[in-house]
Amino acid sequence: MDEEYDAIVLGTGLKECILSGMLSVSGKKVLHVDRNKYYGGRVGVNLSSGRAFGAPPPDDSYGRKRDWNVDLIPKFLMANGSLVKLLIHTGVTRYLEFKSVEGSYVYKGGKISKVPVDQKEALASDLMGMFEKRRFRNFLIYVQDFSGDDPKTWKDFDPNTQNMQALYEKFGLDKNTQDFTGHALALHRDDDYLNRPAVETINRIKLYSDSLARYGKSPYLYPMYGLGELPQGFARLSAIYGGTYMLDKPIDEIVLGEGGKVVGVRSGNEVAKCKQVYCDPTYVSDRVRKKGKVIRCICLMDHPVPNTKDALSTQIIIPQKQVGRNSDIYVSLVSYTHQVAAKGWFIAMVSTTVETDNPETEIKPGLDLLGPIRQKFVSVSDYYEPTDDGLESQIFISQSYDATTHFETTCLDVLDIFKRGTGEEFDFSKIKHELGDEEQ
Amino acid sequence: MATIKIPEQKVILCGEYGVGKSSIFRRFTNNTFITATDRKSTLGLDHFEKTYCACDKDIKLQLWDTGGMERVASITSSYYKFAEAAVLVFALDNPASFHVLSQHLLDIVTYAENAKIFLCGNKSDLIEDVPQVTDSEIEAFCEQCHNLISGTYKTSCRTGEGLEEMFNDIANQLVNSNRSRLELQSMEQHGFKITQNEELTEDSCLC
Numbered sequence A: 001m002d003e004e005y006d007a008i009v010l011g012t013g014l015k016e017c018i019l020s021g022m023l024s025v026s027g028k029k030v031l032h033v034d035r036n037k038y039y040g041g042r043v044g045v046n047l048s049s050g051r052a053f054g055a056p057p058p059d060d061s062y063g064r065k066r067d068w069n070v071d072l073i074p075k076f077l078m079a080n081g082s083l084v085k086l087l088i089h090t091g092v093t094r095y096l097e098f099k100s101v102e103g104s105y106v107y108k109g110g111k112i113s114k115v116p117v118d119q120k121e122a123l124a125s126d127l128m129g130m131f132e133k134r135r136f137r138n139f140l141i142y143v144q145d146f147s148g149d150d151p152k153t154w155k156d157f158d159p160n161t162q163n164m165q166a167l168y169e170k171f172g173l174d175k176n177t178q179d180f181t182g183h184a185l186a187l188h189r190d191d192d193y194l195n196r197p198a199v200e201t202i203n204r205i206k207l208y209s210d211s212l213a214r215y216g217k218s219p220y221l222y223p224m225y226g227l228g229e230l231p232q233g234f235a236r237l238s239a240i241y242g243g244t245y246m247l248d249k250p251i252d253e254i255v256l257g258e259g260g261k262v263v264g265v266r267s268g269n270e271v272a273k274c275k276q277v278y279c280d281p282t283y284v285s286d287r288v289r290k291k292g293k294v295i296r297c298i299c300l301m302d303h304p305v306p307n308t309k310d311a312l313s314t315q316i317i318i319p320q321k322q323v324g325r326n327s328d329i330y331v332s333l334v335s336y337t338h339q340v341a342a343k344g345w346f347i348a349m350v351s352t353t354v355e356t357d358n359p360e361t362e363i364k365p366g367l368d369l370l371g372p373i374r375q376k377f378v379s380v381s382d383y384y385e386p387t388d389d390g391l392e393s394q395i396f397i398s399q400s401y402d403a404t405t406h407f408e409t410t411c412l413d414v415l416d417i418f419k420r421g422t423g424e425e426f427d428f429s430k431i432k433h434e435l436g437d438e439e440q
Numbered sequence B: 001m002a003t004i005k006i007p008e009q010k011v012i013l014c015g016e017y018g019v020g021k022s023s024i025f026r027r028f029t030n031n032t033f034i035t036a037t038d039r040k041s042t043l044g045l046d047h048f049e050k051t052y053c054a055c056d057k058d059i060k061l062q063l064w065d066t067g068g069m070e071r072v073a074s075i076t077s078s079y080y081k082f083a084e085a086a087v088l089v090f091a092l093d094n095p096a097s098f099h100v101l102s103q104h105l106l107d108i109v110t111y112a113e114n115a116k117i118f119l120c121g122n123k124s125d126l127i128e129d130v131p132q133v134t135d136s137e138i139e140a141f142c143e144q145c146h147n148l149i150s151g152t153y154k155t156s157c158r159t160g161e162g163l164e165e166m167f168n169d170i171a172n173q174l175v176n177s178n179r180s181r182l183e184l185q186s187m188e189q190h191g192f193k194i195t196q197n198e199e200l201t202e203d204s205c206l207c
Helices: A012-026 A047-053 A083-091 A117-122 A132-144 A164-171 A175-185 A192-193 A198-215 A229-240 A364-368 A407-423 B021-030 B095-101 B101-109 B137-142 B163-187
Strands: A004-009 A029-032 A098-100 A103-109 A111-114 A220-223 A245-247 A252-255 A262-267 A270-278 A287-301 A312-317 A329-335 A347-354 A375-386 A393-398 B008-015 B049-055 B055-066 B082-089 B116-122 B149-154
Touching: A004 A012, A004 A262, A004 B116, A012 A029, A012 A229, A012 B095, A012 B101, A029 A229, A029 A312, A029 B137, A083 A229, A083 A407, A103 A175, A117 A132, A132 A164, A132 A175, A132 A198, A164 A175, A164 A198, A175 A192, A175 A198, A175 A245, A175 A312, A220 B116, A245 A393, A252 B149, A270 A407, A312 A364, A347 A364, A375 A407, A393 A407, A393 B049, B008 B101, B021 B049, B021 B055, B021 B082, B021 B116, B021 B137, B021 B163, B049 B163, B055 B163, B082 B095, B082 B101, B082 B163, B095 B101, B095 B137, B116 B137, B116 B163
Parallel strands: A004 A029, A004 A270, A029 A245, A103 A312, A270 A393, B008 B055, B008 B082, B082 B116, B116 B149
Antiparallel strands: A098 A220, A103 A111, A252 A262, A262 A270, A287 A347, A287 A375, A312 A329, A329 A347, B049 B055
16 A cells, blocks of 8 residues: 555445546556445445345344345436437446337326327327427427537527527426426526526437437436446456555545645555545545435335336336425336346335435325335435535545436536646546557 | 357366466466566456366366456456356465465355365465475365365466366366356356447338
C-alpha cells in the first residue's frame, strides 16, 4: 500500500468502479480500496444477509442460498442509454450477458396498462379515448421525426426556448396523456420538466423509443446474475489496465496537505500517497449533505405480477398524480430467469422518494399491484450529495443512488465527476478493443 | 439463426500468484514465453479464443486470465460465471502453491458449479532430481476431491512441453461431456451480449 498513486478510489460501488476503470484506461495509476470483504458496496447481496433486516432465516422453500443474488438498489439499463454506451466503449460487455425486460407498464386509475410507444400501440392502448389516441399518435410522429440539428423538423415550435407544457398544448394532449408521457416515456421523476425547454423531454422520449427498437419487448435490459456483475466488470477492466485492488481494508483518514488538498489515504499505520481521491459519500461524512430519503422495499414472491401476461421481468411506473404525490413510485420485477433467484422465485422492488413521516404507506399503491408477497424487506436510506465540486480538495464524491429504476442519472454523475477530476471529457477512443494481443 | 456457430467454451485459469497462469495464457495465444527477469504481475491480458477440432467437431476454447486481480484482492465472482472448464495451476517447484489449491477449488465449485476441473503442474522444466510435489501427492489430492478433477497434466511454459496436449485433451473432454447439452443450448433462448449498434435498417416503428 505504501506507494504513490495518481488516484485512490474508495468503495467498489458501481460509480466508483466505472470511475476506476475509466481512470486506469486513461493511463492513471489507480489504487482501489474497499472497507468490505466483497465487491459492489450496496449493490447486491445474497439471501443470508436478509437477517440484517430482521427477517427470519429462509426455509427450504427458498432453494439454495447461492442461487440468490438480490440487488439492494435494483435498476434497469436503457438499451440505448449512456451506461450501455459506456459498457460498449470500454469493452466491459465481454464480461456480461443480458436479458431484455419483458414488459413496461404504467399505472392509471388503479390498474396497469402497457406503455404505448409506437403508433400502432398508441391506437390500441386502453389508456386514452379515441380522439386522444389520434392526437397522441401525431405527437409521437412529431417526436420521432424531430432532429435537434434540423429546424425544419421543429414545425413552427422552438424546443430550445418553449417549454414542454407548450408542446403538449400544441398537440392538444390532455393531463392524463401528459402524465404517462412525461413519467413513463420520458422518465421524469416530477413535473418540473413542464416548465423547462421541450428539447430535453423530446430527447428522453427518443431515447425510450430508440432503446425499444433495439431489442423489442421493452427498452430495458438487465444483466444475468444481477447488477453486482456490473461493478465487477469495470473492476476487471481497471485491473487489466494496471489498477491495484485491495478489499477488506478499513480507511481511517483522508490525509490533507497544504491548502486542504488531499495528499493520501491512511489505513492503520500505512499511508498511500495520491494526487486525487474518488469516493462514495460513506467515506466522507463531513463533505456531504443530506438531500432527501429514498424508500426501497424488496419483495420475494413465488409468482409474477398479476396482469402482466406472466412476464418474468417488468417495470411499472406509477406517475405521481395518479396517487396524489409529488414523486413517482417505481416497481421493478426480476426473477429466476436472470439467475438472481432460485427456480420459481421472483424479486420485486417498490421504491420512491420519501415525502412523509410514514414512508411505508407511501409505497402501498405499488405493493398492492404485486399480489401475495412471501417476504418483505423495507429500507429507508438517506440520499447524499457532495457539498462542493472537489476541485480545491481534489476529493471527488459521488451522489447516492436515487429512486429511479434506470441508470441514466448514475452515468451523468460519473461522467461529470470524471470531467471535474481530469479536466477533460472521457475519451472513448483511448481504449483499444482487442485486449490479449498485448505483444503486438 | 441459420448460421452454424462453433460452440464457445469458457476456460478459466486459477491458482496462486506467480505459478505461471499468464505464461500459459501467452503460450495459448501466440506461443511465446517471457523469461523471469522481465516478468511482472499481469497487466493487459484478458481472454483469447482458439478453435480446436475434437472428435470431428469444432470447438472454440476461450481462455481467460485472471487479469492480475489475485495480486492483493480477491478475484471477482463474475470471473467464474459461465465457465465450462477451470484449470487449477500450481508450480511443480513450489509446494505452497499446490497446497493452497483446495481454496481455489472451493471458489470454482461455488461460483462455476458446472465447470469441469483440470489440474496443471507448471514449470516442469525446473524439477531436478527430487520433485517438490510428488505424483503420489497429486493423486492423493485428486482422491480427496472425490474425483472432481477430470485430468492432470504437467507442463512447461518455458519449453512449451505438454501445453498443446493439455488444451487438446480439455477440448476433447468438453466435446464429449457436453455433446447433448451443446445441441440443446443452440436451440434454447439465452441471454445476449450487447454489441456495437448495428445500423438500423428501417427508421424503427414510427413512420
